[in-house]
Amino acid sequence: MIDTEGLTKKFGELTAVDRLTIHVDEGEIFGLLGPNGAGKTTTVRMLCSLISKTGGSARVAGYDVGNQADSLKIRGLIGFVPDNVGLYEALTAYDNLDFYGKLHSTPEARRKENIERFLKMLGLWEKKDDDVSTFSKGMKQKLALARALIHDPKVLFLDEPTANLDPEAAKTVRDFILELKGEGRTIFLNTHNLDEAQRICDRIGILNTSLRALGTPEELERTVKGRATVVQLEQVTEPILDALHGLSLGEVSVERNKVTISLADPEKQNATVMDAIFRAGGRVRSVNVVGSTLEEAYLKLVREKEEK
């Protein structure tokens, strides 16, 4: 549904996005994770045909990003929630949605139906005739989501949709995003909220000008730091350590009677490790597999870039 190949954006001497290559499948929630200034918003703006690309290529729903003729088609197929919701505060919730429905040339009957449907889904139907200026942040964010959906887009671009929301409002928005995925929509989510990315994204790309890593949350946790098996023994002896070193599976460290062995794939290698310990006369009290978290993976990748 979304494909980029070496997508690049430069503002004069400054490179905002550098050779980004990603593929997002239909019906997938793809999260673009990165610190402020990493190029997330620039990427979304390019994909929404709001700004031009400097290099590379991109396609959204089969249309060529950067092709003047395709720009209108892309903007007609996508729904977009910017980081600042940008609602007309002097207008009612209904009027805001009606305006955008008209701009998308949504037929009147369909427009009315969608306004009612989405406002009800988001718990705003009772407030439809209230001025947006009276809404809380959470209500505005929900209304911005409804606005992005008013024309039934296939693809949704959400730029920090839960930023500055209280936990309850953020949860409502996240649950709604998952509901949209259930309807088969493709969702491209910009966030710097690791917990949110881990909870709702099928795959995550870590961006810091260039793409630092790409995969499922679990893959990212694994690929960055790997994992380790921690074995609590009754007593750590020289023969046990010799046996573990002899396996050459990974780094071995000892802290009192606890041995930590770094392993690429603990589920497959634990049997070998246990066998070596038993043969060396070790008595095991407990075994735990520990892994790096997405947060650790993210920080490592982002810092690597900063150090370079």
Next chain:
Amino acid sequence: MRLSISWIVASKDFKTFRRKRNLMYSIFILPVLVSALLPAVTNLMVQRASDHSAALTRLTLILPAFTFFYMILAGVIPAAIASYTIVGEKVERTLEPLLATPTTDSEILFGKGISAFVPSVSAVLAGSVIFMVLTDLITHGTLGYYYFPNWNAAIIFLLAVPLTVIMSVEWNVIVSARATDVRVAQQIGMLVIAPLAGIYVLGEINMVNLSDAGNLLIVAAVILLVDVLLFSLTRATFRREEILTKWK
């Protein structure tokens, strides 16, 4: 370009204006006040004239100048509304989602132009009707005929005023692109009246004959030319990428 899309943009702005009563008051109050004040001044000058001949001389000087004054009004009025429609969207951060819709830059720009043009022209023309009726009532006794309507008034109200409003709207869009505050945009936007005020002063000191239809047509033609030049500048200013990456 789809005019229907521009009309949707303009209609949304009209709805916003109706809710922002202060904005509408600021647009209509000035023309109404001026349109009551100018006939009052005319009345005072007729009353204070030493004789009928002096009154006639005064009227032939001030009535063309007062009629021309509506072109200055036509330059002032759109500053309030045009700067609001562009800077207002910029301040409220509503431009980005608007630009993410399947609309062209020209359609949005034209819609913004309509939303600034319609109330501005309506306000100036409403004022002009009040001015013409009151002036006719006041001057009929002295002149022996109704001064309005006349060809000069037709050129000014039906040709020059709309062209001046367009010029002011375009100028204000360009100013708004660089301004971050509605008031600053309005103040700079009002500079558009400087050349018109200059012509008005020249008319007052008899250096330009404002009762000559030919002169008024020349002024209208120059404004038309400026409209065309500003239009290309406006289009260059109002581009998605510029708005999203350079407008602060």
